Amino acid sequence: MSPSRMYFLSAVLCVAIFHPISGQNCSERCKACGGPEKDQCLQCLAGFVLHDNLCVDIDECGTDLERCPDNTYCFNTHGSYECKGCDKACVGCMGGGPNRCKKCAAGYRSSGVRCIDIDECSEEVLACPGVSMFCVNTKGSFHCQCAVGYTHRGDTCEKSQTTASEEKGFFDDIQEDEIEVLQQMVFGVVLCALATLAAKGDLVFTSIFMGALAAMAGYWLSDKSDRLIDSILKGR
Structure with a gap:
């Protein structure tokens, strides 16, 4: 081999050995290196610092x-x-x-x-004024909520307005004579049930049935006598 050819090969080997490698052949933290191992770094990527040929996170x-x-x-x-x-x-x-x-x-x-x-709601100073409000604690704060039947009006709670139909109960519009009819209907249903049981020969229900009949007869006679006395007094 000629001396010139040997000189060329030596130069190539020297560059390969001592010239820094860059790119995909370096470990992940190296920007330039002398080999693929992580302890062969010569220059680090941003966010890392070189220490003993290792790139350490900053x-x-x-x-x-x-x-x-x-x-x-x-x-x-x-x-x-x-x-x-x-x-x-x-x-x-x-x-x-x-x-x-x-x-x-x-x-x-x-x-x-x-x-x-x-917890502002447990402090000595009343967080929410008035009996129509109550305090609700939240993280870092609190809020005042109206009680049932009240609505917010500015900074206060006012009683909610209800219609006449909402205020009346279920039996509010029933007249006295209608209540008396309902009572008689219920009493009749009870008597019918007792009579059915008495017809089957049950001594207990037979005695209850006879007692109910006697009570109804006494009530009817008492009511009639009261009305008769009232009519006589009014006639005078």
Whole structure:
């Protein structure tokens, strides 16, 4: 082999060995590398830092790299970070949940390391004025609800207006003579049932039937005598 050809092959081998490889041949965190293994990185992708030929994830949270807006917190991810919203009990936070608050929001108070809801309905000061309202506690607040039969009118509860038909009961329009007829009908049905049972020879129901007949006869005679006395008095 000629010296020129040998020189060319040596140059190619040198480039292959010492020139950084880039692209798909590197491990996932490497931008440039000396081989496919993860500990052969020469340059890292964004979000990673080179350490002993390894690309290590940068935890942006708590550093100057983090740029999260107010009332959110930084959550580190693979090669980057996310800004997540604080719990509604918090005004500013260092993480998720009501136990990572920097300050408690309105309607909450500190209890140990947590911000807990204030139950306005159990406070000494009456949250909802008037006997027609009652208090309903919610997370961070409360609202006043009208009692049954009352409706909201601005900041107060007024008695609901009902029609005359709604106010009357089922028997309100029945006259006295109609009630007397209903009583007689019911009494007749009872007597009929007792008479049927008495006809079958049942001594107990026979005695009940005879007693009911006697009571009805006594009531009828008493009613007639009262009407006779009333007519005599009115005739005078």
